[in-house]
Structures are given as C-alpha cells and as structure tokens.
Amino acid sequence: MGCVVPDKLLRMERAGSSASRPVMLAIAGDSAAGKTTLTKGLVDALGAHRITSLCVDDYHRYDRVERKSLPFTALHPDCNYVQIMEQHLQLLATGQPVLKPVYDHDTGKLTRPELIEPTEFVIVEGLLPLHTRLARACFDITVYLDPPEHIRREWKVKRDTTKRGYTPEQVLAELDKREPESEAFIRPQRSAADIVVRFGPIEQRHDPPDTPLSAELTLCPTIRHPDLTHVFRETDRRAMHLRLARDEIGRPVEQLHIHGYVPREESQLLEKAIWAELDTETELPSSLGHIGDSARSEPLAITQLLLLYHMLDSVR
C-alpha cells in the first residue's frame, strides 16, 4: 500500500509533453483564511470551462456527529482520508477524472460523491492540500493564505455565524479547540508554498478599523516569478513596495507589499507589468478583486492576477 506512482516518477512523467494534463494550483490555509474568495476570482476570470476547482475538506473521514466522540478536530490528518486525497490529486494531475467525496458543511454529513473531470487548470483549496510530500508533488503552483490570527478569527466568526448557523461563542470555542492542530498541521504548510499571501493591516501603522486591508506577498524562488523590479525602479511608489528578505526558514525571497489604499492607476501599472511578461492573447481580466458581491480590493486583484500569471505561464 502507498502511493499510486512515486512522486519522482510522477514529476518526471508530468514533465513529459501532454496536452491533457492540467496545471495544478494549491491554495492551502486555515479555516476562513480567504481560500474561497481567492479561488472564486480565478474561476470567474478564466471561466468554469477552463478551471476546475475543488475543496479537499471533502475528504473528511468522519461526519460532524462522529467527530464529537473523537479526540481530534476536522483539521487533524487522521480525521481525513489523506491517502485517498493523495491518490485523487495524482489522478487529477495526470488528467484523470475522480469520484470525489462530498462533505455538506450545512448538515455536517458526508453525502453522495461527485465526478470531477479536470480541465486546463485545477485549483485545489482546503485545509491540508500540502500536508504530504506526495500531495505537494502534484502541484505546479502552491499558495498558502496566512492572514494574522486576529483577522482570521474575525472572518471565521462572521462567516460561521451568518452562513453556518453558529453563535459567536461557539465559533470562538471551536477556534481555541482547533489551535493545537492548526499549529501542528495547518501552519507548517506555509513553508511548502511558492507564494505566501498575507492580507491584513500594516502592522507598524495604526490605521483606523475601516482602512482596506493590505497584502504582503512572499514570493519564494521555488518557481520563476515575473520580473517586477522595473515597475519599482522608475519612481518611488508610495503604496506598493518590492524588497528582498529572508523567510521564516532563512531562504531568500521577494516580498511584494500592496497597501489597501493603493490608487487604481498605480496598481494598474503593476497589473500591466505582470501581464506583459506573459505574452498571452488572453486579455487582462477585469473581474478580479471582488469580495462578496460589492466590495473590491486592489491587493486581492493583484494577488489573483499574479496567480493567473503563474497558471498561464505553466502552459506556455
């Protein structure tokens, strides 16, 4: 028992030419870190006929009632069919359909599975898509969403009370219960990401609560990022910065900051620079940056555009 194909073999096999193998993008992060919002913009930009998205939280091994008598939460790998998730990621990565299990967040029940047929691009979001080496080997681009904890707690309380019928006290108690497993299993995926995205207030400043969130994108040289130095060389941009840094584990990285109040004309310069490097016939999508039905965030739009860049760059 083990993997269908060893990960090296899979990597080699995927490196070979084949039109039917999709580009695989992972978006990992804790509950309510913004995975769905980020994913939705990407699917809207290229269209559901080109992008397939799925959530690996569907691979829960136990339903909500069963979990009550178990010593761990839904975040724990033992609470998920990790081996089946790996198997399905391998199948999708090699262009095969899978019959994916379905976890119903409304009822907390496991229900009828659904057929997923990979298209040109596959986005896999969820709690643990980067948990194992074999799972990681299935992806071309890996992203970790890393908002500051107080922001994520705020988002989770808001979502779970409005959409999933919990009280704020229940949500906060659940967050506390999950914290040891977040630390043990979710956050370590950060170091496996090519891009770490941190939406939040700028920590050194003390902007009023309504100030739009900024984004800090950590770009690891594990994949080739677009060269953006010229955008920042010309003039001193006040609301965007690009700098060299070391990440948590000491690797040299680029860090791109986009302030929440960045003027549209300034962010458009960056968008055009990213898109120009693609040399693509696909037009620069205008639908990015949406949060819910009305609000728009320039930092979110640029984050999505950068991910689209990488997805389209992978098929060149």
Add this chain to the structure above:
Amino acid sequence: MGCVVPDKLLRMERAGSSASRPVMLAIAGDSAAGKTTLTKGLVDALGAHRITSLCVDDYHRYDRVERKSLPFTALHPDCNYVQIMEQHLQLLATGQPVLKPVYDHDTGKLTRPELIEPTEFVIVEGLLPLHTRLARACFDITVYLDPPEHIRREWKVKRDTTKRGYTPEQVLAELDKREPESEAFIRPQRSAADIVVRFGPIEQRHDPPDTPLSAELTLCPTIRHPDLTHVFRETDRRAMHLRLARDEIGRPVEQLHIHGYVPREESQLLEKAIWAELDTETELPSSLGHIGDSARSEPLAITQLLLLYHMLDSVR
C-alpha cells in the same frame, strides 16, 4: 483522459513480484443470477481478513428517482461510472485502497462512500465488471453466472418481493424493460469469462420441480484448471461428468456437470481431487454450498471450491 495505466502495462506490472497485490476474481452476471450467494461462500471459507468483496453496481451514476426520467435502466453502461469503476479496479489490482461509492438498494439513493482496502484476495461482483477491456485486464480469474432465464426470473421475483419490497408484477415488468440491455451489455460478458457457471435443471430430463439444481461449469483454457480427468477415468460416475465441448464462440472447453442429487461421497471425491492439486496447507473448507441459512447444494459447493482453488493457485 482515459485509463490510469494502459492494460498491457498493468498486466506486465502485475506479473512482477509483489506481495501486496491481491488476487482479483470477477463474478459477473445479471440481476439475481446468484452472485451474492456464490461470493458469500468464498468469503466465509477464507475469512473477511483475507478476502475483500465489493459490488460494482455501487458505481451507478444516477439514483432511482433520477433513473425514472432516463431512457435506459441501471444495466446500461451510461447509467454507471464505468471509467471510475475501471480506475478503482486498477487501483485495487495494484494494491491501492479506493473510496468506493455506495448505492443503497433499500432506498435507491447514492450515499456516503466507503473505504475499501484490498486484502490478499478481492472479489468484484456485479452487473458489468467485465464490460470493458481495461476492467477485464484487472482480473486473474473471471466468472460469469449464467442460469437459464426462467430460473433467474424466479430468483429475482423471490428476492425483490421478499427483500426489496416490490410486487411480482413490478419485478416482471422491470425484467422485460431490462431485457434489451441484458442482451446488449450483460450477456456478452459471458465470452470474457474463464469459467461460466450455469445452475439449473438438466434440460433433457424432466425432473419434478423440487429436484435440487444441477451445475454445468464451462472451463475455458484461458486459465489453467486442475486436471480432473483421473477422477472420471476410474469408474463411471453417474451424477458427475466431465467432457470436451466447444463453447458458444467455438473454442474448445471442458464442461463439468454436477447433478443436484449427487451423493455426498461422490462429490467429496471431486472436492478432494481439486484440493489435492493445490498442495496447500489451508484445509479443505467445510462451509461451502450454503444457500440462505439452511439449504445446502453440492453443485454450489464444488463451484465455490473450484474458485477457491484458482484463488489460492494464483498466489502460489
């Protein structure tokens, strides 16, 4: 899109040595042909820790309500996830677990999938396990259950009225509706079987209705069968016969007849002869031939023993 591994590659790969690859036995046949009864005896004989059994009718694409508005019945390949069935058979054949869909025969609904982890032997029974070339390539031994239609109709009426809550009229109407698809998709699997099993009355005789059913086993030389000629050479057995014949498509085959009224001492000679060829330490199972909770059939016991022979022979 297509197969995970081409069938030749799979065959070659499986021919290599690996302790963790199970022996795969297919039992195909129409609804109520006796697949479950045959399978149960095999599982009881070796124990659930050594045999995993599954039914590929769980790969239904539509539930009972959805099927009502469709132009085909559950027998039609388009009514089943055939490609996913092939994929799962390949995974099982190479020792991998699968998350198998589940069709609930009581409610007619598709429900929560279940984890199947292959053990030493895997029995796959159902309507269409031998429908495609790739599916067939996954098996070491293939069986087709081929009772005369009037016997099968009797069995189906009895089962579906007592266990599935239908009236006899409903069952007979369903049988008529299914007939074109039985002809098109189920019965062609007969020619893909290494062993065709036909339980029924002996057609030339006119035994009274209570006479136990006989079995005619057609043994195709697509796998190596035990040499039984010496059992039949010694004396003229009245209740068992072995003869050379041609099958429906003209191939030379052996046909083994075991009459329903065969005396226990005579059938035991055959059982011992089959088992002796195995040279196994596993004792000749005494639990074979059970139909339901009380009745016992010598022809069924011998059929099961022959399948056990092949399963154990495959791991030698």
